[in-house]
Amino acid sequence: MRRDRYFIALLPPQELQAQMQEIQQHLATTYNLKRKANSPPHITLYPPFELYPEDVPLLGETLKEFAQYQGAIPIQLAGFGAFKPRVVFIEPLKTPELMQAQASLKQQIESNLDLGKDKARDRSFNPHITIAFCDRRKPNFKYIWPEVKDREFNATFTVNRLTLLIYKNRYWHLDREFNLNYGN
Numbered sequence: 001m002r003r004d005r006y007f008i009a010l011l012p013p014q015e016l017q018a019q020m021q022e023i024q025q026h027l028a029t030t031y032n033l034k035r036k037a038n039s040p041p042h043i044t045l046y047p048p049f050e051l052y053p054e055d056v057p058l059l060g061e062t063l064k065e066f067a068q069y070q071g072a073i074p075i076q077l078a079g080f081g082a083f084k085p086r087v088v089f090i091e092p093l094k095t096p097e098l099m100q101a102q103a104s105l106k107q108q109i110e111s112n113l114d115l116g117k118d119k120a121r122d123r124s125f126n127p128h129i130t131i132a133f134c135d136r137r138k139p140n141f142k143y144i145w146p147e148v149k150d151r152e153f154n155a156t157f158t159v160n161r162l163t164l165l166i167y168k169n170r171y172w173h174l175d176r177e178f179n180l181n182y183g184n
Contacts (some may be wrong), residue, residue: 039165089130
């Protein structure tokens with residue numbers, strides 16, 4: 001039986017997503033990047049995983065329960081960062097609220113769902129919003145990074161929804177959103 005791929009994210013407001021997509025498009029066009037963004041700008045709270053269709057209702061219940069007790073998450077963006085030499089991103093501050101939300105979500109998912117072992121899920125959480133994937137065969141990171149490293153990109157917003165994305169037709173699409181309710 002076929003499994004679907006999902007991941008869980010926090011999405012910035014539409015107007016910020018539009019600004020980020022403009023930067024993504026500029027870099028992709030200017031530096032002829034082959035690998036373009038296939039998802040909306042986001043902060044990944046739980047990395048991609050696969051589920052059989054019969055396990056999706058349990059995922060939904062788990063996320064609904066998490067959202068019921070999780071308050072809105074304030075996000076502060078503070079410039080650009082990189083995972084050298086491959087990824088350029090907009091950097092959110094590692095606020096206690098963001099770090100705690102991610103740790104709580106991870107614990108809840110892993111206690112309710114059997115997703116197996118995955119190195120990506122075992123890495124420490126380093127919040128980021130990817131704006132460019134640099135191609136391995138072309139040294140374009142050395143051109144992109146100097147263009148953005150000292151550029152300002154500051155914004156503050158509050159995320160009121162947890163977003164579940166599903167991978168279909170080579171793109172990540174919004175599957176469902178869960179309102180963060182605690183204290184509301």
